[in-house]
Amino acid sequence: MNDLAAHEVLVALSTAPDEATARRLARQLVEESLAACVNLLNAAQSIYRWQGQVEEAAECVMLIKTTQAAWPRLKERLLQLHPYEVPELLALNVGDGHAPYLAWVLDNVKETDR
Template sequence: MPHDILVCLSTCPDSATAGSIAGTLVRESLAACVNQLPGVRSTYRWQGNVHTDEEVLLVIKTAADRFPALRERLLALHPYELPELIALPVTDGHAPYLDWVRAHAAAPASTPHS
């Protein structure tokens, strides 16, 4: 199933924020795995000025159908006024790993009411 897996990127201001967001996304099955890469140096324009800051990059692996819920949750948790969130389609990969991502970034099955 091409393009049903996404790798999403988001930067965070520090390790504590990155760890909190990563843990929440995985616990809530919005992502199968989130890598936290410290030591990212970002240079960007914000409110008319050029800034350079140390950040932590999140590399988020998820199923494409979970992206809307992931986006909503990440934006709610993120401290930035304008958080980065970019989703890149995975066009190929190790099939068993991609199956694992699908299985662990799946919406919980609903339980029938008695």
């Protein structure tokens, strides 16, 4: 695997209001082959501004491993499924990584709709 493969992998970040919702979203993305893996980091505390007020909430963070090619479909699907009015969804490019893991991500995310 060359360095170019690392640039094909993305880590997307999102949050959900609770672990059950995050688990449901993660399972759907993996079952649809839009993500190779989703890590759930429960009990995150978020402080944010919403509609002019500073809010605090417990959330579950999702670390979603996907590919550049699958990103548009993943984004569309997560926004369809997500309960928030404005869900957090950020994509971070992977600059480098463990080659066998990167290959595994690429092998487990479908490139196009079947």
